[in-house]
Amino acid sequence: MRLNQLQDFIAVAEHGSIRAGARARDVSAPALTKSIRQLEEELHVPLLTRTTRGVVLSRYGEAFLRRARLIATEARKASDEMRQMLGARNGVVRVGATGGPAHLLLPAVLTRFRAQHPDVLVCIDSGVYPMHLDDLRAGVMDMAVSPVPDEGIEREFTCEPLYNNDSVVVAHREHPLRHARRLRELVGSDWVLTGQRMQGPGAAILDAFREHDLPLPRVAVRCDTIGMIQSLLQDRHLLCMLPRQLVPGQLAAAGLVPLPIEDPLPSHRVSLIYRADSPMTPVAAQFATQLRREVHYLTHLPDSPLRRPA
Numbered sequence: 001m002r003l004n005q006l007q008d009f010i011a012v013a014e015h016g017s018i019r020a021g022a023r024a025r026d027v028s029a030p031a032l033t034k035s036i037r038q039l040e041e042e043l044h045v046p047l048l049t050r051t052t053r054g055v056v057l058s059r060y061g062e063a064f065l066r067r068a069r070l071i072a073t074e075a076r077k078a079s080d081e082m083r084q085m086l087g088a089r090n091g092v093v094r095v096g097a098t099g100g101p102a103h104l105l106l107p108a109v110l111t112r113f114r115a116q117h118p119d120v121l122v123c124i125d126s127g128v129y130p131m132h133l134d135d136l137r138a139g140v141m142d143m144a145v146s147p148v149p150d151e152g153i154e155r156e157f158t159c160e161p162l163y164n165n166d167s168v169v170v171a172h173r174e175h176p177l178r179h180a181r182r183l184r185e186l187v188g189s190d191w192v193l194t195g196q197r198m199q200g201p202g203a204a205i206l207d208a209f210r211e212h213d214l215p216l217p218r219v220a221v222r223c224d225t226i227g228m229i230q231s232l233l234q235d236r237h238l239l240c241m242l243p244r245q246l247v248p249g250q251l252a253a254a255g256l257v258p259l260p261i262e263d264p265l266p267s268h269r270v271s272l273i274y275r276a277d278s279p280m281t282p283v284a285a286q287f288a289t290q291l292r293r294e295v296h297y298l299t300h301l302p303d304s305p306l307r308r309p310a
Contacts, residue, residue: 001042003075006068008035009047013065017054066138073139077281084282090119093284096132096144097124098201099194099226100165100243101270103250104298104306105145109290120283128195128202128224129273133157136275142284145291147268149200160272162295163306166244167204167265168258170251172236183212183263190220192232192240204266205241212263230254241265245306 012021012032022029040047047061057065080091097106102124110122125132125141132144136157147165169186171178180186187209195202202224205217220238223229229240233256242251247258272291274280280288298306 001039003072005035005039006072008032009039009061010065010068010072012036012048012055013057013061020054070137070139074278077139077278080283081279081281089117089283091281091283092121092123093281093287094123094125094135094141095287096127096129096135096141096146098128098146099126099224099229100147100246101145101162102126103226104243104245105291105294109287109294113287113290117283117286122287126225128197129153130197132273136273139275139278142280143272143274143288143291145270145272147201147270148273149268153273156276157273158276160274162270162272162291163299164267165201165270166267167208167241168244168247169205169239169261169265170233170242170247170256170258171239172233173255173257174236175239176236177239178257178259180259181262183208183261184214186217186239186259187214189217189239190237191217192221192223192229192238193219194222194224194229194240194242196222201268204268205239207266208241208263211266226250230256 008021008025008027011024012018015021015024018029018033018036022032025032027035036048043060043064045060045064046058047064048055049058049061084091095106106124113120113122125135129144129146129148132141132146133153135141136144145162148159153159169180177186177189191205193203193205197203199207209216217239221232223232226242226246229242230251232238233240234254239259244258247256272288274288279285295306
């Protein structure tokens with residue numbers, strides 16, 4: 001089994017046909033067909049099923065694709081690491097970040113990192129942590145900065161705590177319930193949910209209502225993009241539970257305010273997450289160091305957004 005065979009197979013799987021995969025790999029279609037046929041013969045299983053519309057993965061192909069992507073990614077990282085150890089400072093760093101950490105940490109981190117490594121491409125992927133874990137597991141993402149559920153995540157990942165993500169209920173300052181002090185006053189309201197799951201980070205409001213034996217909130221919109229949530233909350237009848245650290249800046253400027261809820265609200269630990277069994281490339285490790293330094297700096301500011309209110 002050769003690396004180029006894996007790359008040929010990945011290209012066909014991602015592009016949906018031999019012809020498109022050959023174009024992506026800059027080889028002829030017959031050469032690509034031969035490469036994959038040899039791979040199937042070596043594995044003793046069919047990886048692709050040919051149809052009139054192209055090719056689809058067999059169940060063997062779906063399982064093999066996960067391994068192939070990981071091998072190809074690790075090979076690329078190994079090559080990048082050797083070049084960077086020899087002095088090269090280009091390459092790619094891919095980071096997953098949920099809305100809170102993305103707005104709180106990444107602007108300053110990117111400014112400093114770019115000043116030191118102007119030739120490194122930094123790719124920021126939004127989304128919620130289950131999506132990040134899939135990409136981390138596949139080796140295509142170097143690290144993620146995200147709140148994690150109370151039960152933690154799989155042991156294959158290192159989960160390095162950074163700060164506590166305290167929750168507040170946010171609404172437009174003209175929302176009719178903006179002065180509510182108890183969650184029970186919000187029963188029957190329409191909510192923006194920031195995750196796809198029914199509990200944990202992104203679904204903190206559902207957890208809060210369950211904790212207080214209240215009917216589950218009515219979810220009107222699911223959205224994990226802070227900019228879009230900011231626009232959605234211009235509707236005077238929508239509520240959202242968001243990290244407290246986001247409120248004083250951009251959200252306040254958009255006319256959004258935290259409700260003075262006195263009931264205890266969920267808090268999740270924001271962590272730096274990366275694969276435990278695969279070292280980062282040198283430039284990715286330096287990006288992670290900048291993240292840690294930014295958290296340390298913010299934590300020690302007198303009016304730090306990471307400090308919990310007294």
